[in-house]
Amino acid sequence: MRIKKTFILGLVASLGFANLGLAPSALAAGEAVKLKDIEFSFEGPFGTFDRAAAQRGFQVYREICSSCHSAQYFAFRNLEGIGYSEEMAKAIAAEYQITDGPDDFGDMFERPGKLSDRMPAPFPNQNAARAANGGAYPPDLSVIVKARPGGADYLYSLLTGYEEPPADIELAPGQYYNAYMAGHKIAMPQPLYDDMVGYADGTEATVEQMAKDVTVFLAWLAEPSMEQRKSIGFSFMIFMSIFVVLLYLTNRRIWRPIKKGAMPWVGKDEKA
Amino acid sequence: MSTGSFKPKNGALRWFDDRLPILSLVHGSLGAGYPAPRNLNYFWNFGSLAGLCLVIQIATGIVLAMHYTPTVAGAFNSVEHIMRDVNYGWLLRYIHANGASMFFIVVFIHIFRGLYYGSYKAPREVLWMLGVVILLLMMATAFMGYVLPWGQMSFWGATVITNLFSAIPLVGDQIVTFLWGGFSVDEPTLQRFFSLHYLLPFVIVGVVILHIWALHLPGSNNPLGIDVKGPQDQVPFHPYYTAKDALGVGVFLIFFGLFVFYMPNSLGHPDNYIPADPMVTPAHIVPExxxxxxxxxxxxxxxxxxxxxxxxxxxxxxxxxxxxxxxxxxxxxxxxxxxxxxxxxxxxxxxxxxxxxxxxxxxxxxxxxxxxxxxxxxxxxxxxxxxxxxxxxxxxxxxxxxxxxxxxxxxxxxxxxx
CATH class of the missing domain: 1.10.287 (Helix Hairpins)
Known part of the structure; x- marks a missing residue:
C-alpha cells in the first residue's frame, strides 16, 4: 500500500502548498507588516463574543466611529445579540431620529427609532461623506472585520498603530502615519485617545482597551451568527464522527467475506 | 450477475416497473445489478462524491436564489441579507461558497486518479472526454457564481476574465461587448451571469448522466488497469460499493464541515466583502x-x-x-x-x-x-x-x-x- 501512502502524502502536501499559495494573495494589499496578535474570546472552535466587551465596543462605536462611519446592515434589533434586553435595545433605538414617510400628505417626517430600524448613517451619501472628510470615504463598518486581511487583529493594530512618521516619509495634508495601513498613509486621523468615553462598568478607557472593545463589537457585527455557526458545527462534528464509525464498521462487515473470496451473490437470482 | 432479470417483489411496484422500468434502471446502474471490479480503492470514491457535491450545490443554490437580487444596487445587500436575516441563510451561503471549493477538490482528485490508473484509455475515451466537458462547465459555472456577490473580486475578476476575449483578432472587442451586454461589466453582465449560473448546473447534470452512461458500458476501470475476465473479478455495486461510498461521504462531510463551520472564509478573498467599485482597482486581482x-x-x-x-x-x-x-x-x-x-x-x-x-x-x-x-x-x-x-x-x-x-x-x- 505504498502507493496509497505516497498518494495521500502528495495530497496533503498539495493542500499545504495551496494554503501557502493563498496566504500571499490574502496579504497582498498590506505588505509584510506583522499584526499585533490579540487574544480575542471569539477565536477558536468554541469562541464566543465577550458580551461586556461588545457592549463597551458599541459605546465606542456610537460615540466615536459613527460620527464618520456608517454600519448599514446594523439594525437595533441586533443589539439583543450582544446581551442587551429588548427594553434596553428599544430605549437605545429611541435615542435616534429616523426619517420615515411619506405620510398621507406626501411629506417625510422624523420619528424616534424602533427595533426594526437600522442605525442611521452619518452622511446622506458617499459624496457628502467625501466632502466632509477631505475627499476620503470612511468605509461602511458592517463587515469590515471580514473585509480586511488579518481581520480583528488588523483592526486592532490599525486603531493602535498611529505613530510619528519616520523622517523619510512625507505626508500630504490630511494624511496621517499608521504603521499598519497599506503604504502607511491613512486619511483617518487617530480616532482614539485615552478617556474619550466614560465606561459605565468602570473599565479604564485606555486607547488599547477601547480599540479592543470596538474590535469585538465590529467582529460581532461582521458575523452575528458566528456563535450559532460554531455550536451547530460542534453538534455536526459529534454526530458525523459517530456516524462515520458506524459506516466504517458496516462497510468492514459487508466486505469481510468478500475479502476471503466468497461470492454470496452467485446463484441468488436462480433461487429467487 | 443478472442485470436484465430484475423483478420488484412488491406487486404494485412490479406493475409499475413493467410499464416504466425505472426501478430496473436504478437496479442496473447503482444497485445489485451493476457489477464493479472487486479491487476498487478509496480513490474510486471521488466519482460519487463529485455527484454529491453537484447535488449540494444545486440544492443550496436554489434556496439562495430565492433570496438573492441580481442587480448592481441589490446584489451585495441581498447577500448580507441572506447572512443576517434569512433563517440559516449564513449556513446555506457558507455551504454553497465552500461547496464550490469542495467540488473542485473532489474533481481534481477524481481527474488525477484517472491519470494515475489510465482510466482515459480505450475503451473509455468518450467517458474521459465527457469528464473534460464537465470540468469546463464547472469552471464557467464557478466563475459566474463568484461574480454574483458583487464584491470587489467579483467585479474585477469578471472584468479581467471577460477581457481575455478581447485578445481574439478582429472581432475580440465586439465579443467582449456582447458578453458584457454593454461597454463595461455592469448590470446586464450581472443579470446574464446569474441566469447562466442557474442554467449551467443543470447542463452539468445532463453531461453527468452521459458520463455515467459511458461508464456503464465498459464498467469501471480498476487500480490494476486490467480488464475484468469474469464474475470472480467483480462484486455487485450494491451493497459493496454503496457501503464503501457511504463511508467516503461521511469522511468527506467532516472535511467539508470543518470549512463551513470553523473557517468559512478561509478559501475566499477578504476583498470580496468590499462592495464592487468600478473606480477602485484592488492591488492584486486573484481568482479563486x-x-x-x-x-x-x-x-x-x-x-x-x-x-x-x-x-x-x-x-x-x-x-x-x-x-x-x-x-x-x-x-x-x-x-x-x-x-x-x-x-x-x-x-x-x-x-x-x-x-x-x-x-x-x-x-x-x-x-x-x-x-x-x-x-x-x-x-x-x-x-x-x-x-x-x-x-x-x-x-x-x-x-x-x-x-x-x-x-x-x-x-x-x-x-x-x-
Whole structure:
C-alpha cells in the first residue's frame, strides 16, 4: 500500500502548498507588516463574543466611529445579540431620529427609532461623506472585520498603530502615519485617545482597551451568527464522527467475506 | 450477475416497473445489478462524491436564489441579507461558497486518479472526454457564481476574465461587448451571469448522466488497469460499493464541515466583502484558488492572445490525452517511469497554483514559464514517447488472482458460465 501512502502524502502536501499559495494573495494589499496578535474570546472552535466587551465596543462605536462611519446592515434589533434586553435595545433605538414617510400628505417626517430600524448613517451619501472628510470615504463598518486581511487583529493594530512618521516619509495634508495601513498613509486621523468615553462598568478607557472593545463589537457585527455557526458545527462534528464509525464498521462487515473470496451473490437470482 | 432479470417483489411496484422500468434502471446502474471490479480503492470514491457535491450545490443554490437580487444596487445587500436575516441563510451561503471549493477538490482528485490508473484509455475515451466537458462547465459555472456577490473580486475578476476575449483578432472587442451586454461589466453582465449560473448546473447534470452512461458500458476501470475476465473479478455495486461510498461521504462531510463551520472564509478573498467599485482597482486581482494554475499559465506568456490560447489549450489538451498516451498499459502500478512523471505533473500543477497566487514579478515569472512548459511537455512529449520506450512490469492474470491469490477460483463450481 505504498502507493496509497505516497498518494495521500502528495495530497496533503498539495493542500499545504495551496494554503501557502493563498496566504500571499490574502496579504497582498498590506505588505509584510506583522499584526499585533490579540487574544480575542471569539477565536477558536468554541469562541464566543465577550458580551461586556461588545457592549463597551458599541459605546465606542456610537460615540466615536459613527460620527464618520456608517454600519448599514446594523439594525437595533441586533443589539439583543450582544446581551442587551429588548427594553434596553428599544430605549437605545429611541435615542435616534429616523426619517420615515411619506405620510398621507406626501411629506417625510422624523420619528424616534424602533427595533426594526437600522442605525442611521452619518452622511446622506458617499459624496457628502467625501466632502466632509477631505475627499476620503470612511468605509461602511458592517463587515469590515471580514473585509480586511488579518481581520480583528488588523483592526486592532490599525486603531493602535498611529505613530510619528519616520523622517523619510512625507505626508500630504490630511494624511496621517499608521504603521499598519497599506503604504502607511491613512486619511483617518487617530480616532482614539485615552478617556474619550466614560465606561459605565468602570473599565479604564485606555486607547488599547477601547480599540479592543470596538474590535469585538465590529467582529460581532461582521458575523452575528458566528456563535450559532460554531455550536451547530460542534453538534455536526459529534454526530458525523459517530456516524462515520458506524459506516466504517458496516462497510468492514459487508466486505469481510468478500475479502476471503466468497461470492454470496452467485446463484441468488436462480433461487429467487 | 443478472442485470436484465430484475423483478420488484412488491406487486404494485412490479406493475409499475413493467410499464416504466425505472426501478430496473436504478437496479442496473447503482444497485445489485451493476457489477464493479472487486479491487476498487478509496480513490474510486471521488466519482460519487463529485455527484454529491453537484447535488449540494444545486440544492443550496436554489434556496439562495430565492433570496438573492441580481442587480448592481441589490446584489451585495441581498447577500448580507441572506447572512443576517434569512433563517440559516449564513449556513446555506457558507455551504454553497465552500461547496464550490469542495467540488473542485473532489474533481481534481477524481481527474488525477484517472491519470494515475489510465482510466482515459480505450475503451473509455468518450467517458474521459465527457469528464473534460464537465470540468469546463464547472469552471464557467464557478466563475459566474463568484461574480454574483458583487464584491470587489467579483467585479474585477469578471472584468479581467471577460477581457481575455478581447485578445481574439478582429472581432475580440465586439465579443467582449456582447458578453458584457454593454461597454463595461455592469448590470446586464450581472443579470446574464446569474441566469447562466442557474442554467449551467443543470447542463452539468445532463453531461453527468452521459458520463455515467459511458461508464456503464465498459464498467469501471480498476487500480490494476486490467480488464475484468469474469464474475470472480467483480462484486455487485450494491451493497459493496454503496457501503464503501457511504463511508467516503461521511469522511468527506467532516472535511467539508470543518470549512463551513470553523473557517468559512478561509478559501475566499477578504476583498470580496468590499462592495464592487468600478473606480477602485484592488492591488492584486486573484481568482479563486482552483483557477490559480490556469491563471499562472495565462500569465506565463507576455503576449495576451498567446496567454489566452495557452490557457484554453491547457484544458483542451485533455481531450486528446487518450491518443497522446501511447502506452497500452493503463495503471501506473505497472509503469514505473510513468509513475514518476505522474508525480512530477502533480508537483508541477501545485507549483503553477502557487505561481498563480503571486503577482508576476521577479523569479515568479521564470518559475511560471518553466512550470507551464513542463505541463505541456508532459502531455505532448513525455507521454507519446514514454509509451514506446518504457519498460513495464508484467500484468497479473486477473483481478481475482491478484487480489485473492490462491483463494481465487477456490470455488469454481459456484460460478455459472458467463
Amino acid at each position: 484558488w482552483y483557477f490559480l494554475p490556469f491563471y499562472a499559465i495565462l500569465r506565463a506568456v507576455p503576449d495576451k492572445l498567446g496567454g489566452v490560447l495557452l490557457m484554453f489549450a491547457a484544458v483542451g489538451l485533455l481531450f486528446f490525452l487518450p491518443w497522446l498516451d501511447t502506452s497500452k498499459i493503463r495503471s501506473a502500478i505497472f509503469r514505473p517511469a510513468y509513475k514518476m512523471f505522474f508525480w512530477l505533473l502533480v508537483v508541477d500543477c501545485v507549483v503553477l497554483g502557487v505561481v498563480g497566487a503571486y503577482p508576476p514579478e521577479g523569479a515568479w515569472i521564470l518559475i511560471g514559464q518553466l512550470a507551464t512548459a513542463y505541463y505541456f511537455a508532459h502531455f505532448l512529449l513525455i507521454l507519446p514517447i514514454l509509451g514506446k520506450v518504457e519498460k513495464t512490469k508484467p500484468l497479473p492474470q486477473s483481478i481475482a488472482q491478484a487480489v485473492l491469490g490462491d483463494k481465487a477460483g477456490a470455488k469454481p463450481a459456484a460460478q455459472p458460465a458467463e
